[in-house]
Every structure is written in C-alpha cells, then in structure tokens.
Amino acid sequence: MDYRNFPQSVRIREVGPRDGFQNEPEVIATGDKIRLINQLAATGLKRIEVTSFVRPDVIPQLADANEVLDGIDRPSGVSYSVLIPNRRGLENALERRDRFDETNFFLSASETHNKKNVNRTVEESISGLEETIPLAVEAGLRCEGVISTSFGCPYEGDVPIGNVLELALRLARAGCVEVGFGDTTGMANPLQVRRFFEQVRERFAAEGLGEIELTAHFHDTRGQGLANVLSALEEGIDSFESSFGELGGCPVPAGATGNIASEDLVSMLGEMGIETGIDLPGLIEASAEAQKILGRPLGSHVLKAGPVEWHR
Amino acid sequence: MDYRNFPQSVRIREVGPRDGFQNEPEVIATGDKIRLINQLAATGLKRIEVTSFVRPDVIPQLADANEVLDGIDRPSGVSYSVLIPNRRGLENALERRDRFDETNFFLSASETHNKKNVNRTVEESISGLEETIPLAVEAGLRCEGVISTSFGCPYEGDVPIGNVLELALRLARAGCVEVGFGDTTGMANPLQVRRFFEQVRERFAAEGLGEIELTAHFHDTRGQGLANVLSALEEGIDSFESSFGELGGCPVPAGATGNIASEDLVSMLGEMGIETGIDLPGLIEASAEAQKILGRPLGSHVLKAGPVEWHR
Numbered sequence: 001m002d003y004r005n006f007p008q009s010v011r012i013r014e015v016g017p018r019d020g021f022q023n024e025p026e027v028i029a030t031g032d033k034i035r036l037i038n039q040l041a042a043t044g045l046k047r048i049e050v051t052s053f054v055r056p057d058v059i060p061q062l063a064d065a066n067e068v069l070d071g072i073d074r075p076s077g078v079s080y081s082v083l084i085p086n087r088r089g090l091e092n093a094l095e096r097r098d099r100f101d102e103t104n105f106f107l108s109a110s111e112t113h114n115k116k117n118v119n120r121t122v123e124e125s126i127s128g129l130e131e132t133i134p135l136a137v138e139a140g141l142r143c144e145g146v147i148s149t150s151f152g153c154p155y156e157g158d159v160p161i162g163n164v165l166e167l168a169l170r171l172a173r174a175g176c177v178e179v180g181f182g183d184t185t186g187m188a189n190p191l192q193v194r195r196f197f198e199q200v201r202e203r204f205a206a207e208g209l210g211e212i213e214l215t216a217h218f219h220d221t222r223g224q225g226l227a228n229v230l231s232a233l234e235e236g237i238d239s240f241e242s243s244f245g246e247l248g249g250c251p252v253p254a255g256a257t258g259n260i261a262s263e264d265l266v267s268m269l270g271e272m273g274i275e276t277g278i279d280l281p282g283l284i285e286a287s288a289e290a291q292k293i294l295g296r297p298l299g300s301h302v303l304k305a306g307p308v309e310w311h312r
Numbered sequence: 313m314d315y316r317n318f319p320q321s322v323r324i325r326e327v328g329p330r331d332g333f334q335n336e337p338e339v340i341a342t343g344d345k346i347r348l349i350n351q352l353a354a355t356g357l358k359r360i361e362v363t364s365f366v367r368p369d370v371i372p373q374l375a376d377a378n379e380v381l382d383g384i385d386r387p388s389g390v391s392y393s394v395l396i397p398n399r400r401g402l403e404n405a406l407e408r409r410d411r412f413d414e415t416n417f418f419l420s421a422s423e424t425h426n427k428k429n430v431n432r433t434v435e436e437s438i439s440g441l442e443e444t445i446p447l448a449v450e451a452g453l454r455c456e457g458v459i460s461t462s463f464g465c466p467y468e469g470d471v472p473i474g475n476v477l478e479l480a481l482r483l484a485r486a487g488c489v490e491v492g493f494g495d496t497t498g499m500a501n502p503l504q505v506r507r508f509f510e511q512v513r514e515r516f517a518a519e520g521l522g523e524i525e526l527t528a529h530f531h532d533t534r535g536q537g538l539a540n541v542l543s544a545l546e547e548g549i550d551s552f553e554s555s556f557g558e559l560g561g562c563p564v565p566a567g568a569t570g571n572i573a574s575e576d577l578v579s580m581l582g583e584m585g586i587e588t589g590i591d592l593p594g595l596i597e598a599s600a601e602a603q604k605i606l607g608r609p610l611g612s613h614v615l616k617a618g619p620v621e622w623h624r
Contacts, residue, residue, distance in 0.1 A: 006503070152620065152623065153623070154623050155623075156623075157623050157624040158624065185617075186613075186617065187620045189580055189583035189584050189620075190542050190580070190584060191318070191583075191584040191585065192583070192584075220535065220613065221613060221617045222576060222579055222580070222613045222614050222617055222619075222620065223538050223572070223573065223576035223580070223612075223613035224538050224576070224579075224580050225535065226535050226536050226539040227538040227539040227541070227542045229539070230502050230539045230542055230543065231542065256613070256616045256617040257613060257616070257617070260535070261535065264534060264535035264536070267534055267535075267536075268501055268502070268534070268535070268539065271501035271503075271504070272501050272502060272503040272504075273503065300535075301498075301532065301533060301534045301535035301568070301569060302534050304568045304569070305497075305498065305533045305534055305568040305569070307534075308464065308499045308501075308534065311466050311467075311468075311469045311499065312469040312470065
C-alpha cells in the first residue's frame, strides 16, 4: 500500500480504565475511576474498556466492577466494554448486562505466557472461550477476542504466526466480530508488523472472514510503539487500542514502558490528517487528572510536551 | 518505495558526547567524557560527534574541547566530528586539526529559533557559513551542514519546506557533502517526513546534487521518533543521528524528551534486519555507564527493557 492510501479515519479503544487501573499498585477510588471514565467519554472516544470481571481476591484493583458500571454515564455513541477471563466472569458480568456493550475475551499465543497469566494451556484457554463466547453473543454482546504475545513472548521468544492465526480464526468462528493482536511486551518491529497483518488479512479473506475487524494493540516498551502503528496503517489496519497517560501495559521488566499513550497516538494520527473524532486537548486533560490522582508523572509524551497543534 | 526495499544498511552518527553532554546541567568530568567516547567507539559506531568549539563562557559544559580531542583514542574506521558555530570556532578547531575528521555546521530554518539560538538572522547565518565552510573543506575536513527546525518551529509553527530546501542547497554548494535535517522539538509526523524527503531528494537530484548524503535527525518529543525514522527509511534515507541513553536534544518544554536514543534506533533497525554494524549490548553498556555517571535514570527505552534479542 502506498502511503498516500493511509486510512482516512481510525477507531481507537481506550483501555486505560481496565488495563491501566489494574496495573496500579494502589487501588484507585471508585469515584475517581467513574469521573475519569466520564471525562474520557466526553473527549469523543467511542470505545472504552472500563473494567474486568476477574476474581476480586486476585485483582483487588478491579473489585469494584459493578460499582463502576453502575456509576458511569452512558452517553450515546460510546461503546463500553469489559474484560472477561472465563465463563464464571461472564456469568457475573451478565448480571450487569444493561450497563455495557462489548466483551473482551483474551488468551496468550505462547504457552508459557498463558500459563503464567491464567494457569492454563493455550488449548484449554481457547476451548473454554469457544464455549463461553457464544453465550455472550447470545446475550447480544459485541465480542472482541484479544491474543496476547502475538508478536513475541518474553519467555519463549518468537511466536509462530501460524499459531496466532489459528487462534484468531477460532475466536472469529466462535463469534468474535473483532480480533485484537497484542504486542504484550513490545517485541514487535515495523517490518514484522507489515508481514504479520499482510498474512492475517489474506488468511481471513481466504476463510471468508474478511469482515472481521482486525485491531492492533502495541506497547512502547522499546520505543517502537508508534512506528508499529505506522506499519499497521500502511497495511490497512484502522483499529487500535491504547491507554491514556501511557498507563498500564505489561511492564517487563518492571519500570519499562507499557501501552502506547492514547494522546501520543491521537496526536500522530491527527498530524497525519487521519480522523479519530477525539479531542486531543480534552484527552490530555484526562491524563493530567489521572496524573494528579496517582501522584506521579505518567509516561505519555504529549502530556509532557503538549500537542504540535499548540504551536500553530 | 515498497517496504521490501528498505535500505540494507544504515549509517548512524552518535551525537550524545556533544548534544547530550552540552545539555546536562552539571559539567561532566573530562576523564568521564573520554572514557564514554572510547566506549562508544568500541561498539562499532563509525561516526561520533565528540565536542563543539563554542565560547566556554556560553557553554561551559564543552569548555574542555581540546582536552577531549587530545585524550580520546582514534581507532581506524571511526570518524570524529566537532560542531562549529562560526568562523572563530573553526579557527580554534583547526588548531587541533589532526584530532578530528569532520565538522558539523548548523543553523535554524526559522528566524525566531535561529535568533534565540545564535542571535542572528537566518540570512546572516547562512552567509557566514558560506564563507566558513570552504575554509574547512580547504583544511581537508569532511563537512556536514545541519538545519534545525526543518520540520516545524516551536515559536513559528510550520516551516515552509521551500525555505529548508534553499538552505540545504546553499550548504551543499558551499562544500557540505552531507546535509542533516533536524526535527528540533519533535514536531515532525510520518506523513510529513515522507513528503519532505521525497521533495528533497527530487530537488537535489534535479540540481545535480544527488550524491549529497541526506541525514535525518529526529527527536522523540511526542513519541513519534522511530515512526519518523521508519518513514524516512521508506523514502530511502539511510543516514541518521541519535544519542546514546536518549541524552540531550532540545527539551521544549523542560522535561520533554529530546533525541531518539541510539540503542532504541539500533534495536529497531536490527530487528528489521537492517545492518548498522553496531553492537547493541555494548551500546547499552555505554548508556548504563553514562547513567551511573549522571546519577539519574536516562530516557532510553531499550536501556530499561533490554533488547528483544535477549529473549531469543
């Protein structure tokens, strides 16, 4: 694809309220979470992952899933999603069915990472999801499946794209209308990303699944986050996940950078003339507010430097 | 250019010993500088900007230019350059003529930035360089001209590419065999970079200056540093400047990120199969040593996260 054919607009899912808040050492007050989520929704973000139905004793940071869902505004045009670890999680989530729109099911493409993360083999995870996803579809929920370590595993190294593709197809056939590919510890490089999405798109089209939305979830662990976004754009990918303030992600080793910052992504796309529908100053304000609540400087570049547009 | 036609190899100039050390609030001990420069040269870096002949009362951080040049090893195959602000600076530098190989002459493309930086109009600066550069060429020095704010000015906003091109051509005609384009405060976006280098290459070829080396100098101020590198690569640019540890640059506002980190650049290129000739672990060791000397965590991503290759 020639660079003059970049997508005209891009969809962004804000994952900070789940992915970011979950990775904070301190539990953020429910009221602060609700306020930040409402602030994010007011920026024009149309997709926000707000919480997760995980066991509260395992992840106390998200133990207030019900309260958060009950408390947030539900402006029209904004789709709220929750992360679902397993069938039990879905059953709990369905008790708040009217308070969200989408579910995010996940697993890792590498055995070691999946084992460490959810204590299951990859086959156990995907089989479980194949039973659970149809229940969510039946409940009228839009389903996304996310495959972690799609571009490499910090324990196993290279992850064969064939393994990732197989999982992606099984997720789609189970009912996911969107499949996300996570570069969980920032191992992807731009050339790999080009080849990866070229193959995924071809295979999905060949399998009659060309309508499935393909989403890229990159981390900035090695500073290549936005370079990988650029590569994905060049391959026609127009759906991304990011986190305001650069919150969350999977910092391996500790101290390393995680998710790409939503405001860095929105800034780059905006400067390139690619529409996101998101108000950049409003997004920066939300990150500044999170920074104040957390009491430490966040990693986002544009939060520190301000957008280019302020110099015009 | 199709992505399969990325350059097979890339030249990198390490600018940390000049650009980085100059921007440190504390003056680094001369012995530490010499040790770090020698350590960098041992990594396979073939171009290192080591110091500047500026007025010691203006930039005390580089007042030891003579001592640094006298003290460093001169392994064969490594080209050492010095920054020259004006004719007086060149005259001082020529007293150490046998201790370096290249000179770097600079100016800004925008009036306000040039005025604030060197207290001259752009025309005064380029006219002065047109008189000075031939003297350096006469002394057998390889000359690079660097144009700051080539992709935008924090005071004036957009900088017309026509202005940048005019300066680039005048630098080349004055004797520069290499012209560098600086994104001084990280305002460039990948689409702009594609269009920019497309136009510069076409114009240089049309003027019979197709042999002039074109170098990109990006900053990571808004997280787009490596995305801009990727765009430049796609336009056939194969010469870059960066700074080990992410030292230096022009942090506007204070606290913002400056230069792209050499190890982040080398890591991305290596993962993409593009040859740099640089030993990444050795480069990381040099940055770790600088971090120890400076006593604060440096911004480089790969310094924190380690290279992808360590997971293979």
